[in-house]
Amino acid sequence: MDYLGFLNEIAKSRKVIGYFDTYFPEEFAYAMGLHPVRIMSDDEEPVRANEFLQGFCCPYAKNILEQALKKKLNFLSAAIFTRYCDSLRGVYEVWKSEKLSPVVEFIRYSQVVRETAKDYLSLEFKDVFNRVKKALGCDYDYDSLKYAISKVNKKRKALQRLYSMRKEGKLNISSEDFYKTVFSSTWKPIDEFLKSCEALFLRNNSVNVNFDDKKVVLSATELDNLNFFKLLDEIGFFIVSDDIASGTRYVKDFVSEEGDTLDDLIENIALRYIMKPPCSVKDPSDRRIDELIEEVKTSGAKGVIFFRTRFCDSEGIEYAFIKRRLETEKIPHLYIESDHRLSNYQQLRTRLEAFYEQIVGI
Amino acid sequence: MGKRLKATESLKRLIKNYYDEYFSWAKEGKPTAWLNVGVPCEVFYAMDVFPFYPENYGAMCGAQKVTPELSQIAEYQGFTNDICSYARANIGSLLSKKGPVGELPIPTIQVETTNSCIMIMTWWRAVEKLFNVPTFVIDAPLVKMDSEGHHLDYMEMELKRMIDFIEEKTGNKFDKDRFTEIVKISNEGKRLWAEILELRANVPCPMNAGDIFTHMFPMVALRGTPPYVEHLKFLRDELKERITNRDFPVPHEKVRLLWDNLPIWFDLRLFDELEQYGIIFVIDTYTQAWGPRFMGIVDEENPIRSFGYYLGSGFLNVQIERRWQLMQDLIKEYKVDGVVFHSDRSCKPYSLVQPELSKLIRDNLSVPSLIIESDHNDQSGYDRNRVIERIKEFSQMIEMGRK
Ligand code: SF4
Ligand code: SF4
Numbered sequence: 001m002d003y004l005g006f007l008n009e010i011a012k013s014r015k016v017i018g019y020f021d022t023y024f025p026e027e028f029a030y031a032m033g034l035h036p037v038r039i040m041s042d043d044e045e046p047v048r049a050n051e052f053l054q055g056f057c058c059p060y061a062k063n064i065l066e067q068a069l070k071k072k073l074n075f076l077s078a079a080i081f082t083r084y085c086d087s088l089r090g091v092y093e094v095w096k097s098e099k100l101s102p103v104v105e106f107i108r109y110s111q112v113v114r115e116t117a118k119d120y121l122s123l124e125f126k127d128v129f130n131r132v133k134k135a136l137g138c139d140y141d142y143d144s145l146k147y148a149i150s151k152v153n154k155k156r157k158a159l160q161r162l163y164s165m166r167k168e169g170k171l172n173i174s175s176e177d178f179y180k181t182v183f184s185s186t187w188k189p190i191d192e193f194l195k196s197c198e199a200l201f202l203r204n205n206s207v208n209v210n211f212d213d214k215k216v217v218l219s220a221t222e223l224d225n226l227n228f229f230k231l232l233d234e235i236g237f238f239i240v241s242d243d244i245a246s247g248t249r250y251v252k253d254f255v256s257e258e259g260d261t262l263d264d265l266i267e268n269i270a271l272r273y274i275m276k277p278p279c280s281v282k283d284p285s286d287r288r289i290d291e292l293i294e295e296v297k298t299s300g301a302k303g304v305i306f307f308r309t310r311f312c313d314s315e316g317i318e319y320a321f322i323k324r325r326l327e328t329e330k331i332p333h334l335y336i337e338s339d340h341r342l343s344n345y346q347q348l349r350t351r352l353e354a355f356y357e358q359i360v361g362i
Numbered sequence: 363m364g365k366r367l368k369a370t371e372s373l374k375r376l377i378k379n380y381y382d383e384y385f386s387w388a389k390e391g392k393p394t395a396w397l398n399v400g401v402p403c404e405v406f407y408a409m410d411v412f413p414f415y416p417e418n419y420g421a422m423c424g425a426q427k428v429t430p431e432l433s434q435i436a437e438y439q440g441f442t443n444d445i446c447s448y449a450r451a452n453i454g455s456l457l458s459k460k461g462p463v464g465e466l467p468i469p470t471i472q473v474e475t476t477n478s479c480i481m482i483m484t485w486w487r488a489v490e491k492l493f494n495v496p497t498f499v500i501d502a503p504l505v506k507m508d509s510e511g512h513h514l515d516y517m518e519m520e521l522k523r524m525i526d527f528i529e530e531k532t533g534n535k536f537d538k539d540r541f542t543e544i545v546k547i548s549n550e551g552k553r554l555w556a557e558i559l560e561l562r563a564n565v566p567c568p569m570n571a572g573d574i575f576t577h578m579f580p581m582v583a584l585r586g587t588p589p590y591v592e593h594l595k596f597l598r599d600e601l602k603e604r605i606t607n608r609d610f611p612v613p614h615e616k617v618r619l620l621w622d623n624l625p626i627w628f629d630l631r632l633f634d635e636l637e638q639y640g641i642i643f644v645i646d647t648y649t650q651a652w653g654p655r656f657m658g659i660v661d662e663e664n665p666i667r668s669f670g671y672y673l674g675s676g677f678l679n680v681q682i683e684r685r686w687q688l689m690q691d692l693i694k695e696y697k698v699d700g701v702v703f704h705s706d707r708s709c710k711p712y713s714l715v716q717p718e719l720s721k722l723i724r725d726n727l728s729v730p731s732l733i734i735e736s737d738h739n740d741q742s743g744y745d746r747n748r749v750i751e752r753i754k755e756f757s758q759m760i761e762m763g764r765k
């Protein structure tokens with residue numbers, strides 16, 4: 001069953017809450033018996049969303065709104081936004097004004113990667129999830145939160161294993177299938193996701209493939225259109241690792257399971273989300289660039305493909321520094337710009353093919 | 363058309379002195395800081411660190427129409443051409459060492475706050491990385507209506523951290539008494555600014571939008587200094603004089619409009635041009651950001667917390683509910699006949715709620731609105747005649763509706 005069909009089905013037995021970036025602390029949702037889902041882009045052309053958001057809004061963000069306006073996300077009991085970027089902020093304002101889900105919440109998120117934000121963010125999480133508790137008639141306590149933390153950690157552990165197998169040449173699946181699995185971790189129930197990982201581990205345990213020549217690392221913020229990965233497969237690339245918000249930046253770092261009180265656990269969650277590998281909308285973002293370089297080096301990738309969604313401000317600045325760093329490290333890279341629908345598909349294909357020839361040879 | 367204020371002459375001197383002073387501080391090796399408009403310059407004046415506002419410099423690039431060429435230089439270095447035109451102009455100017463005032467000195471430190479946009483944080487980061495400038499980010503999470511509870515506590519802590527940062531990086535100490543004196547001066551000017559904004563509610567309006575946008579400068583960069591108070595007094599008195607002498611930019615107003623968003627810095631004359639048709643922008647939302655609603659009188663007994671409150675509840679750090687409230691208040695107080703939304707492609711936090719605000723106005727008030735597309739700082743693609751025609755047609759429609 002596809003992603004939306006699956007979620008509509010799940011919504012019959014459990015309240016589903018939608019989030020839009022990977023700073024959302026999903027542990028709280030699981031602790032309350034809710035099913036958290038990262039809303040992904042689809043191929044809807046913006047029509048209704050154009051009434052609410054101008055042409056210079058990031059198309060990815062606009063697409064999320066389009067889906068809601070077209071009532072495709074009616075299975076959501078709540079939508080919870082964080083302060084992420086200025087385009088998603090615009091989506092949030094419209095979502096709230098147009099009442100696109102029964103509950104619309106906003107986490108007044110900190111923007112800095114500094115431990116000093118921990119106490120503030122812990123209090124903010126408490127406030128927001130207290131309101132969610134009341135609105136949706138659910139609750140969480142020390143035990144349920146501890147259990148949820150360990151569950152999400154298990155999911156991240158399984159994802160980390162998938163990534164290491166990929167790097168070691170032990171996961172002989174296409175990039176499209178790899179990312180289909182990775183992205184499903186943000187919408188499938190955890191147990192189901194873990195089961196599908198187990199099956200993959202078993203199937204591929206003895207495989208040893210050598211994709212050395214074709215290995216590249218992908219860098220982006222939001223990039224969940226599987227057609228893009230399919231295109232990379234068709235050209236011949238092997239995406240060995242990434243620096244994507246819902247890829248390695250989602251997978252790395254666990255929430256500490258230590259602590260005797262509910263407050264301890266909440267602080268652990270706050271700390272993980274503040275200190276996790278940062279997106280360019282957070283500051284400082286150095287860890288992101290450092291780890292991108294590390295991914296390239298440890299995976300033996302031949303180059304980097306940097307994908308920027310048009311009108312994404314933070315990536316529009318960050319790229320200048322990623323470019324410099326890659327040039328200093330003598331790592332070949334390709335900058336491409338598009339939208340979630342890949343509307344310049346042919347041009348992308350030509351440029352990617354040329355890059356393939358450059359790094360792999362014909 | 364375009365009746366000039368006498369205060370504009372003294373403003374030019376003020377701006378020149380400010381830039382001269384920045385250059386000489388930098389030359390003498392005295393500490394300087396780049397701040398975004400949300401950061402209180404009062405703290406920096408109190409600590410003998412010269413506060414410089416790149417957004418103001420960006421507006422100067424816009425007014426002198428040099429943004430497109432500076433942007434190209436930034437683009438060449440990998441900065442994309444769809445980010446805020448202030449940032450493009452500033453980065454391009456730094457990289458090329460060119461611009462309206464020549465080579466801009468690199469500051470000793472930078473401080474910015476996230477209370478307007480995410481863009482600005484990455485812009486400051488660019489300068490930090492390009493020129494190794496120690497940079498502090500005042501984390502100001504977006505609020506709904508205003509800063510309160512743990513949010514306000516956090517804002518206060520962030521400002522205290524900022525002071526520690528300034529002390530550490532410049533060696534200059536924070537002196538509470540000196541700060542209190544500066545806060546008093548700042549408050550005096552804020553009262554005058556509030557009066558100036560109120561005087562614009564007079565019918566006819568004594569000051570057009572081009573002038574108020576130009577005269578924002580002391581509110582942005584000079585708060586807490588004696589010339590700022592002097593200038594605002596002069597301006598306030600001149601407006602009062604205009605009202606007494608019935609000497610108005612548009613004596614027979616046909617349509618009183620509200621402007622939403624930053625001005626089009628490269629075409630402030632647009633407002634003069636419209637005067638001949640009896641069209642005047644009597645109020646705008648932009649200069650409100652420095653007005654009593656969003657940057658009010660600081661509590662002299664507890665100034666840091668009070669600054670924290672205004673910083674946390676800054677104009678672009680609140681949500682649509684507060685923008686809508688402001689819109690309704692201004693429409694009423696200024697007897698506004700219509701609202702013009704400048705949809706500024708550079709400024710997402712300001713612009714992306716405009717269609718929804720326009721819908722709220724349409725559904726709840728009997729005031730029409732118009733959305734025009736442009737950029738506040740980059741004239742590429744700007745069609746002046748079309749903008750004028752659209753505002754004229756809009757105004758005619760309002761007049762017709764009255765008949
Ligand atoms: S791609 Fe950039 S602008 Fe678009 S939603 Fe993601 S962070 Fe925001
Ligand atoms: S995006 Fe808007 S708020 Fe941010 S720097 Fe540009 S003009 Fe200012």
